[in-house]
Amino acid sequence: MxxxxxxxRLKEEVLHVISFMLNERQVTxxxxxxxxxxxxxxxxxxxxxxxxxxxxxxxxxxxxxxxEAPVNSCLYLAxxxxxxxxxxxxxxxxxxxxLHPVQESLIEHGAIQCxxxxxGMAMSIKALMNQYENAQHVPGDxxxxxxxxxxxxxxxxxxxxxxxxxxxxxxxxxxxxxKEDQ
Amino acid sequence: MKKEYKVIGKPIPKQDANIRVTGKAIYGHDILLxxxxxxxxxxxxxxxxxxxxxxxxxxxxxxxxxxxxTADDVDVNNIGYKRDHPILKKGEANCTRDExxxxxxxxxEIAQQALRLIKVNYRIxxxxxxxxxxxxxxxxxxxxxxxxKFENKNIAEKFHYEHGNLEEEKKKSKHIVxxxxxxxxxxxxxxxxxxxxxxxxxxxxxxxxxxxTQVPFLYQRDMxxxxxxxxxxxxxxQPVIGGGFGSKLDMHPFEPICALLSIKTGRPVQxxxxxxxxxxxxxxxxxxxxxxTAGVDKDGNFTFRxxxxxxxxxxxxxxxxxTPFVIMQAFSSLYKVxxxxxxxxxxxxxxxxxGSFRGYGNPQATFALERVIDLxxxxxxxxxxxxxxxxxxxxxxxxxxxxxYDTCGHKECLETVIEHSGYRTRSLQNxxxxxxxxxxxxxMLHVGGGAKIYRSDGCGTTLKxxxxxxxxxxxxxxxxxxxxxxxxxxxxxxxxxxxLSKIKVINTDTDVxxxxxxxxxxxxxxxxxxxxxxAIRILKEKLNKKAAEFLKTSHFDFDxxxxxxxxxxxxxxxxxxxxxxxxxxSAPNELAIASFFYEPSSKFQDKDFKGNVSGTYAFAAQAIExxxxxxxxxxxxxxxxVAQDVGKVLNPLxxxxxxxxxxxxxxxxxxxxxxxMKEGRILNPNFHNYKMLTASDIPDIHFYPVETLDKEGPxxxxxxxxxxxxxxxxxxxxxxxxxxxxxxxxxxxxxxKILTALAExxxxx
Numbered sequence: 001m002x003x004x005x006x007x008x009r010l011k012e013e014v015l016h017v018i019s020f021m022l023n024e025r026q027v028t029x030x031x032x033x034x035x036x037x038x039x040x041x042x043x044x045x046x047x048x049x050x051x052x053x054x055x056x057x058x059x060x061x062x063x064x065x066x067x068e069a070p071v072n073s074c075l076y077l078a079x080x081x082x083x084x085x086x087x088x089x090x091x092x093x094x095x096x097x098x099l100h101p102v103q104e105s106l107i108e109h110g111a112i113q114c115x116x117x118x119x120g121m122a123m124s125i126k127a128l129m130n131q132y133e134n135a136q137h138v139p140g141d142x143x144x145x146x147x148x149x150x151x152x153x154x155x156x157x158x159x160x161x162x163x164x165x166x167x168x169x170x171x172x173x174x175x176x177x178x179k180e181d182q
Numbered sequence: 183m184k185k186e187y188k189v190i191g192k193p194i195p196k197q198d199a200n201i202r203v204t205g206k207a208i209y210g211h212d213i214l215l216x217x218x219x220x221x222x223x224x225x226x227x228x229x230x231x232x233x234x235x236x237x238x239x240x241x242x243x244x245x246x247x248x249x250x251x252t253a254d255d256v257d258v259n260n261i262g263y264k265r266d267h268p269i270l271k272k273g274e275a276n277c278t279r280d281e282x283x284x285x286x287x288x289x290x291e292i293a294q295q296a297l298r299l300i301k302v303n304y305r306i307x308x309x310x311x312x313x314x315x316x317x318x319x320x321x322x323x324x325x326x327x328x329x330x331k332f333e334n335k336n337i338a339e340k341f342h343y344e345h346g347n348l349e350e351e352k353k354k355s356k357h358i359v360x361x362x363x364x365x366x367x368x369x370x371x372x373x374x375x376x377x378x379x380x381x382x383x384x385x386x387x388x389x390x391x392x393x394x395t396q397v398p399f400l401y402q403r404d405m406x407x408x409x410x411x412x413x414x415x416x417x418x419x420q421p422v423i424g425g426g427f428g429s430k431l432d433m434h435p436f437e438p439i440c441a442l443l444s445i446k447t448g449r450p451v452q453x454x455x456x457x458x459x460x461x462x463x464x465x466x467x468x469x470x471x472x473x474x475t476a477g478v479d480k481d482g483n484f485t486f487r488x489x490x491x492x493x494x495x496x497x498x499x500x501x502x503x504x505t506p507f508v509i510m511q512a513f514s515s516l517y518k519v520x521x522x523x524x525x526x527x528x529x530x531x532x533x534x535x536x537g538s539f540r541g542y543g544n545p546q547a548t549f550a551l552e553r554v555i556d557l558x559x560x561x562x563x564x565x566x567x568x569x570x571x572x573x574x575x576x577x578x579x580x581x582x583x584x585x586x587y588d589t590c591g592h593k594e595c596l597e598t599v600i601e602h603s604g605y606r607t608r609s610l611q612n613x614x615x616x617x618x619x620x621x622x623x624x625x626m627l628h629v630g631g632g633a634k635i636y637r638s639d640g641c642g643t644t645l646k647x648x649x650x651x652x653x654x655x656x657x658x659x660x661x662x663x664x665x666x667x668x669x670x671x672x673x674x675x676x677x678x679x680x681x682l683s684k685i686k687v688i689n690t691d692t693d694v695x696x697x698x699x700x701x702x703x704x705x706x707x708x709x710x711x712x713x714x715x716x717a718i719r720i721l722k723e724k725l726n727k728k729a730a731e732f733l734k735t736s737h738f739d740f741d742x743x744x745x746x747x748x749x750x751x752x753x754x755x756x757x758x759x760x761x762x763x764x765x766x767x768s769a770p771n772e773l774a775i776a777s778f779f780y781e782p783s784s785k786f787q788d789k790d791f792k793g794n795v796s797g798t799y800a801f802a803a804q805a806i807e808x809x810x811x812x813x814x815x816x817x818x819x820x821x822x823x824v825a826q827d828v829g830k831v832l833n834p835l836x837x838x839x840x841x842x843x844x845x846x847x848x849x850x851x852x853x854x855x856x857x858x859m860k861e862g863r864i865l866n867p868n869f870h871n872y873k874m875l876t877a878s879d880i881p882d883i884h885f886y887p888v889e890t891l892d893k894e895g896p897x898x899x900x901x902x903x904x905x906x907x908x909x910x911x912x913x914x915x916x917x918x919x920x921x922x923x924x925x926x927x928x929x930x931x932x933x934x935k936i937l938t939a940l941a942e943x944x945x946x947x
Contacts (some may be wrong), residue, residue: 013327048212049205051424053373054457058869061373087206099204107199110835113843114663115202116373116424122203143922156877162373162425163663166877 018082023047023091024048031078038062038073040081041088049119053160060159063120063127064088068134070127072158087095089119092126101176107174110164113163122162125173132177146177188743189676190897193835197668197682198661207422210377213392215450218379219248219286221443222293222453223436225463226275226282226298229862230309230532233273233302238283241299246292249446250300252283257440261408261433264338266327267498267535268433269408269442275304276324276497278863279463279534281435286443286451309532309862310336313471313494316529324497324530338495338528341506343791345514345582346521351486355477357561363474363550364928367857368467368850370539370759371874374424375460376434380441381450389416389441394423396430396662398692398698400636401437408438409445420691426662427847428538429464431702432500438464461867465537466857468502468528469494472550474513478558484519484573487551491526496535503528503536505543507635508628510791514580516627517573517592518556522582532862538702540844544628544908545851549929552624552912557917566623567600575627575801575892584792587799589890589900591827595803596625598825598886603805619820620921621807624912630829630900631797631892632705632782640781642696643715645674647725647774649766651745651759652684658698659710661689664903665836666706671715672833673896677718679742679758696779704901707832708797711896716778725774728765729756735764783894798892800900802826804845805900806881806913810895810921812940815933817853817918819881822910828883829892829900841885841906848910850875856930 019028022045029044038055041047041064050073053061057075064073065087092100099107102125112118128147135144147155150172153166161169201207238250253272261267267308271280283300287293310316310324316336323335329445332340352358354930379392395401398418406413423430436453443451455463469491477485489510495503506526514522529537559569574593579584600606605621632639644656653674661667667687675682689695698710726740729747733756737749748755762774805823810816822845831837854873858865866872891898915926924939 034849042212047205048208051209051374052211054869056457056868056870059373059457074281089203093204096729099200103200103203106203107195108196110839112195112196112199112202113665113839114423114425115199115207116209118203119205153877153880158876160370160373160874160876162427162847162874164839165844165846165883166880167883168839170877170880182497 016079018079020081020083021085023087033079035078036074037076037078037081037110038063040078041073047088047090051119053116060124061117061120063123063159065123065127068127068130070124081105089122092122100126102129105172105176106169109168109175111164111168117159117161121156121161121169124156124159125176128152128173129176146180149174187676189512189672191831192833194668194672194682194833195835196665197671203795209374209422209424210373210379210392210394210879211454213379213421213452215379215381218450218452219288219924220290220293221284221286221440222297223281223439224283224297225303226280228275228304228306231304231306233271233275233282234305235303236283237301241285241296244292244296244299246288247285247296248449249281249286249443250296251442257410258438259408259410260327260346261404261435261438262498263501264328265497266325267435268852269438277532277534281439284439284443299417311532311862312731313529314532315493316531318393324532326803336530338499338530339792341510341524341526342759342843343510343514343524344522344543346486348486348488348521348523351521352629353481354476355485356480358439358475358477359554359557359561360475361554361557361927363472363553365470365472365546366929367469367859368539368855369461369464369857369872370425370427370429371872372429372886373426373845375455375457376436377454377462379452380438380444382441382444382448384448387415390420390792391416391441392421393418394420394430396426396660396702398660399697400700401433402692405438405441407440418691420660423662425714426701427540428542428702431538432465438726443926457869458578458867461857461872462534462864465500465535466500467539468505468536468543468546470546472546472552476554476558478562482562482564482569482572482697484517486521487513489513489524493526493528494531494533494536495528496531496533498535500529500535500537501896502538504635505538509543509547511583511585512544512627513549514583515585516625517570517575519582534864540847541904541908544626544904545911548624548626548908549912549915550911553915556916564827567605570596570623571623574754584794585799586794588894589798589829589892590801591888591890592625592801594888595801595825595827598888599623599805599823602884602886603807603821603823605805614738617809617811619807619809620917620919621805622913622914622916622920623803624909625801626905626908628800628905628908629703629796630708630800631894632709632784633703633796634782634784634786637697637786637830638781639699639705639709640779641698641713642687642777642779643713643717644696644777645714646777647758647762649759649763651680651762652686653678653680654686654688655714656688656695657710657714658696659689659706660701662701664706664840666710668836669707669780669832670710673711673714674718677715677742679744679746704800704903704905707899708895708901709780711899713778713780715896716892717776718781720778721774721776724765724772725761728761732756732761732764748831797894798829798900800827800902800905802905804909804910804913806917808914808916808917808921810918810936812922815936817931819849819914821882821884823884824886824906825888826902826905827888827890827900828902829895830889830898831887832897832899837902838885839888840902842883844904844906845883845910846875846880848907849881851907851929852911852914853930854931
């Protein structure tokens, strides 16, 4: 009885066709209602750089950018990705292999140990850069201050790291903005 | 004295950071083999119960399920340090993580669904969740696999150590302080959850494991014992490992279970823990109760220490049961002390079992010892810095336990943090009614040149240079994020004059790499480094000979620089790759290959635990300033001054990462982290309720490396990995007690404990 019930439930599950930009490429796929974005990215598109740390929205290892904002992809239903612009860690690298300044800075500052949090951390820092850069284009002549060290710390609160003690990650982020300020 | 190096000592980023920062690193979670199935484990519903029956018939029939196993389906040996741990439990469940059955299915979802179809009948019985209760005569025997070697049926392991005349020293003591300290469960919380992919080839009967183990060769041996196989038929490959910290020192049941599922199905099987499972079914830092009595004479000299420790072992025994090896070193040998008597018992309970965790018992020991030192200073009316400096360890000292301090930066570390923290000159602004500031000092001693707790503490290296001048280091050592591959490449670059981009490190495959005991005890740079330097020495003899022949010189002293071999004090040399080709293509035709096995000079300790257990010893001191909000009980750690005797800084960037990361784990241990258990169940198995610190919580860390250039260490270096977290909780506790004039005894020091202590203090006045 139980078996039949479960099977019929599986069969009935509706599939949705969604289409979105993934790392600047238009993609289309068919998914179940229950699929989360993290699984779609990792299992369907084989982009394994986005890491599953908890599936509970607590650790931030699976952070991706959705329309430039950082999101825990483990808690984001993939159907909602339809029509959106999604960037993963793989999307930060140029096709010729040139790394993004965020990645360069994390390497130079020694901010990477086991690396399992690094993708999410890099995406969060990139999101903060986006926010800062977009603020420059708001009309008016208000000078936009670069984020302070404390603001950077606050921004990265959603990304847990067990190896580094965060210091070098914050250093890496801070230097990116210091460069912008020059 | 200090030699100039070209590569060693430079802040060189981790060599594989680029693959980790681009998402290209392959972790266990990313492995996908053709035909791979997904495994899942059914754990007990009750921490202590008789298992009356297990019915898997419905689960087996679920479409997509390939295999369901219980203890009845497998012919295996127990695992664990004491071989007291059945892989799948039969007849009874003894802790909340107990593995009852396992399935392999086409998808993760089907595997989970199958688990829900397994019916288990339990007869719930009363469990024992307190180690002292377990020692009571009336308590039931919790683990039936032990032989009853000890006086009480629930003692898993015990240690006794002593030196000096304790009774005599008691008489000489002006003040004696006794305290009981209770230390919590702390979990590793590696960012990558536990994982394994097993692939059994049922044609040639060989087992391939993609495992995150820290100790692949011991693991291979343990796996073979568990599965009744030949170790050499098991190949262990380590994918990129997402955090270790000691959690992967033991083989855990899910690993042979995954292998069994693969053996039964003839298909690759993968098991990946959920985060909740990671909290429930991982080993933990040993919770323990430490009774410490210590004395001091009228001049402030430490006289004796008497220690009784009861460790909650949990239901099974891991390597963690051997932490008293390290704990007793802190009590017997940190600061000079004339007499010491140490007893520790690991006691079975129905709690989750304790494993090893960075520091290996030393954070617990150091916390108790450094708290009591503050109290002794208080009794004497002596300054807390002065009493430490008076008793500090010294170079040349052989301790009561027989540890040889050939180099010793203990005093210098203490002096450094005392000076830089402004301990003697600062005025604590404690006029504020609400916010109170305090400063605390603590220091530590830890093995710095491996630890001979297994019959060999060595590491093998095979080194080769190819005809194009590239170098490959095949090392027994392991990389778990700490940067060992970078430090080894730097050593080869320094010695051979080959740039880092031409050096490859192979370190992940037991079929390829020579033996090594594993990554633990802060040993890799020291032991694997010495092993590599040995191989380089041998290879250079061959290269030198060929170079001399080619250059027609009787010189045998060469510089290796910029891919050239140049006779010392001359300008004309020969390209390294050319020498390699000459070796290969001219008589006597040999390849540029060398192998070396390094075994530290340390000794396996005798039955009394006396002897020089490590190649060298590391020391550190921390001075920490806190601000306590007396209204809320919140503690803010303001500044951490840390000085560590690292022997020699090999790479300041990676060293800084070890220091900062270790310290933050120590701050978590002091203030926020505790895996809460009630009646054998874990109450907070998630990151929301198990409070790991975030970027916002970091204090300002001021690090001062102390270089003592140990003659045993590579370039004088000592192990560094565990030391940074060892004194942190002690220094924070001392700072809080200093700020509030309290006597804090238990970790973590959460706001509630501070408010309760403040209320009690007010009440007693």
